[in-house]
Amino acid sequence: MKAFLASIKKELLILLRDRAGLGILFVMPLALVIIMALVQDGPYRNFQKSEFPLIFVDNDKDTVGAVIEKNLKDANIFRISKELNGLMATEQTAKEAVAQGKFKVGVVVPAGLSRFLRKNARIIVAKTFSGRPVSEDKLFEKPPDSMKIKYFLDPLTSFSFKNTIVYILEKSSSSLISQTITNKYYEHFENFYPVDNKINFDSCRIIDIQEIDASNVYNANVVFNSVQHNVPAWTMFAIFFIFLPLAGGIIRERDYGTFVRLKFMPYSFSTIITGKIILYTVVGCVQFLMMMLTGQYLLPALGLPSLIIGHNYFAICMVVLSASLAATGLGVLIGTFFSTHQQMVTFGSISVIILAAIGGIFVPIYIMSKAMVKISKYSPLEWGMNAFNEIFLHNGNFSNIYPDALKLLVFSFTAFLLSFLYYKFKSIK
Amino acid sequence: MENSIIIKVEDLSKIYKGSKNPAVDTIRVSITKNEIFGLLGPNGAGKTTLISVLCGLYKPSSGKVYIKNSDLHQNLKSLKNIIGIVPQDIALYPTLTARENLLFFGKVYGLNRHYLDEKISECLTLLELEHSKDKKISTFSGGMKRRINIIAGLLHDPEILFLDEPTVGIDIHSKKIIIDYLTEINKKGTTIIYTSHLIAEAEDFCSYIAIMNKGRIIARGTPAELIQSFYNSKDLEDVFLELTEKSNQ
Numbered sequence: 304m305k306a307f308l309a310s311i312k313k314e315l316l317i318l319l320r321d322r323a324g325l326g327i328l329f330v331m332p333l334a335l336v337i338i339m340a341l342v343q344d345g346p347y348r349n350f351q352k353s354e355f356p357l358i359f360v361d362n363d364k365d366t367v368g369a370v371i372e373k374n375l376k377d378a379n380i381f382r383i384s385k386e387l388n389g390l391m392a393t394e395q396t397a398k399e400a401v402a403q404g405k406f407k408v409g410v411v412v413p414a415g416l417s418r419f420l421r422k423n424a425r426i427i428v429a430k431t432f433s434g435r436p437v438s439e440d441k442l443f444e445k446p447p448d449s450m451k452i453k454y455f456l457d458p459l460t461s462f463s464f465k466n467t468i469v470y471i472l473e474k475s476s477s478s479l480i481s482q483t484i485t486n487k488y489y490e491h492f493e494n495f496y497p498v499d500n501k502i503n504f505d506s507c508r509i510i511d512i513q514e515i516d517a518s519n520v521y522n523a524n525v526v527f528n529s530v531q532h533n534v535p536a537w538t539m540f541a542i543f544f545i546f547l548p549l550a551g552g553i554i555r556e557r558d559y560g561t562f563v564r565l566k567f568m569p570y571s572f573s574t575i576i577t578g579k580i581i582l583y584t585v586v587g588c589v590q591f592l593m594m595m596l597t598g599q600y601l602l603p604a605l606g607l608p609s610l611i612i613g614h615n616y617f618a619i620c621m622v623v624l625s626a627s628l629a630a631t632g633l634g635v636l637i638g639t640f641f642s643t644h645q646q647m648v649t650f651g652s653i654s655v656i657i658l659a660a661i662g663g664i665f666v667p668i669y670i671m672s673k674a675m676v677k678i679s680k681y682s683p684l685e686w687g688m689n690a691f692n693e694i695f696l697h698n699g700n701f702s703n704i705y706p707d708a709l710k711l712l713v714f715s716f717t718a719f720l721l722s723f724l725y726y727k728f729k730s731i732k
Numbered sequence: 733m734e735n736s737i738i739i740k741v742e743d744l745s746k747i748y749k750g751s752k753n754p755a756v757d758t759i760r761v762s763i764t765k766n767e768i769f770g771l772l773g774p775n776g777a778g779k780t781t782l783i784s785v786l787c788g789l790y791k792p793s794s795g796k797v798y799i800k801n802s803d804l805h806q807n808l809k810s811l812k813n814i815i816g817i818v819p820q821d822i823a824l825y826p827t828l829t830a831r832e833n834l835l836f837f838g839k840v841y842g843l844n845r846h847y848l849d850e851k852i853s854e855c856l857t858l859l860e861l862e863h864s865k866d867k868k869i870s871t872f873s874g875g876m877k878r879r880i881n882i883i884a885g886l887l888h889d890p891e892i893l894f895l896d897e898p899t900v901g902i903d904i905h906s907k908k909i910i911i912d913y914l915t916e917i918n919k920k921g922t923t924i925i926y927t928s929h930l931i932a933e934a935e936d937f938c939s940y941i942a943i944m945n946k947g948r949i950i951a952r953g954t955p956a957e958l959i960q961s962f963y964n965s966k967d968l969e970d971v972f973l974e975l976t977e978k979s980n981q
Binding site for chain 2: 305306308309310312313316317320321559560561563564565566567568569570575
């Protein structure tokens with residue numbers, strides 16, 4: 304026990320005096336999480352708040368223009384402008400403004416579109432009651448290009464955003480067409496008998512949609528934003544960078560000769576290595592705590608949303624502990640396998656960056672290709688991230704995260720076992 | 733085995749993995765209790781390998797080592813408590829202070845804090861390092877580091893102390909302090925097994941010497957016996973040169 308405690312104290316003193324090591328463990332992840340959360344805040348926020356700038360050109364100045372403008376406003380994801388530099392926007396100036404990136408999208412409603420719609424509705428009703436057979440394609444006048452609603456998008460906008468715009472325009476058009484034709488039917492029927500109730504059938508929600516309060520399944524107030532992604536992501540990255548001071552320490556022990564001195568001593572070398580493992584596992588937990596405090600207090604002070612971590616603290620502790628042990632295992636393995644500091648730094652850093660990239664640290668996994676999503680399942684950083692997301696976003700408890708925690712523990716155990724076997728193999732002289 | 737013999741080596745050979753030639757070849761030697769046993773030899777003679785096998789770091793390819801009548805490699809854990817090692821490298825943590833280093837190694841031996849405080853203070857005083865106890869090892873001179881390196885191997889008062897070139901590359905002042913200190917602990921009962929390239933130092937310091945070359949012991953005896961056995965030699969250095977040249981031919 305004395306040897307074990309002495310080993311922990313020795314490792315702690317060495318770490319506290321290693322400024323570069325402390326920087327890698329605590330300053331680097333702090334800087335990364337602040338910078339990345341700030342940088343990615345915009346793109347995340349665009350999907351959650353009325354932030355997309357939209358230039359709207361209403362040349363119709365009638366029903367169609369008014370309805371489309373209302374529907375765009377009701378979507379709550381656009382900041383709508385109709386003027387450019389104090390002048391009413393035209394199709395040409397709107398197009399230029401979008402091309403210059405001043406607006407994400409431009410929508411132009413052509414002049415006379417409401418009249419064109421009403422004229423066609425009249426034709427449809429007249430042909431319906433003409434007593435002659437009429438094919439559907441000859442039922443109304445096809446709109447020429449000058450009568451089409453136009454939209455232009457910033458090339459940097461995503462596919463899903465384009466779908467949103469098209470959906471709003473299609474929904475508005477369908478509603479306008481059906482309502483206008485219905486009104487013309489009313490007018491026709493009024494020639495024969497009075498119509499007492501003119502109903503807007505568009506408001507008849509015979510088929511309705513209901514949103515269920517899912518707060519028992521998901522954290523009620525959690526919105527997946529830049530902070531919710533970046534804090535757990537860079538926490539996992541920071542925890543896995545434990546390998547650097549840990550493996551460096553093992554290589555230095557060999558270089559200094561203290562490794563040989565310890566082998567002469569009457570205590571098993573595993574006692575000494577366990578001291579390192581315990582200390583760096585605690586370091587992983589401290590890193591986690593620091594990153595959570597950053598997410599909850601520092602990032603909101605910088606204008607970002609506050610991190611929500613849920614209330615399943617036991618599950619959180621299990622994930623942090625298993626992730627720290629996995630990172631420590633990786634550190635011991637790298638420190639045992641490589642004989643020089645340079646080899647260790649190069650291999651270890653690139654490995655952790657690759658594991659982070661495929662593990663969804665830099666970008667969320669759900670926007671990756673199907674192949675990458677499959678590959679990501681082999682990254683221990685993804686296991687940790689997945690478990691954190693399960694707890695933070697889905698109110699997950701231990702039963703939800705134990706598969707990921709178990710994978711991290713198995714990774715850790717395998718790394719320790721391989722290190723031990725390689726150490727034994729190398730010890731045979 | 734006679735009671736006064738503390739280490740007995742029987743037909744010890746060590747061949748490293750992947751090597752054809754033995755680093756240590758059929759060595760037979762007995763070391764008497766309270767002796768200062770010097771192992772001399774040119775580079776690559778097998779001194780460090782022999783010491784590494786004698787203190788249990790490497791297993792022998794063949795042969796046996798007995799320490800206090802016990803087979804070393806079968807009773808390694810218990811025998812490690814009576815062995816002290818001072819490796820050739822400065823096996824210390826440079827960012828820890830002298831005291832922190834010594835406390836750590838002492839605690840790994842399971843020594844209690846009170847004993848360690850007294851022992852460290854005593855050793856530091858004897859080796860003239862008391863004033864530097866709270867300085868980091870990285871700020872020490874070569875001689876100071878060597879002295880701390882020796883103390884680290886002595887904290888548990890071993891009965892047998894192995895020293896692998898303990899005075900290499902240091903100034904005369906530090907060398908004198910170290911040799912005086914080692915002589916002192918030998919007088920108190922510690923058997924010392926010592927390797928060195930410094931023949932003159934070994935001649936003064938050792939009570940018994942074995943000269944090694946190419947993994948074998950080519951001569952042994954007290955320094956006086958060795959000098960006497962070669963008519964043309966005036967000191968141990970002449971003996972050493974004559975023997976190793978002859979052995980190389």
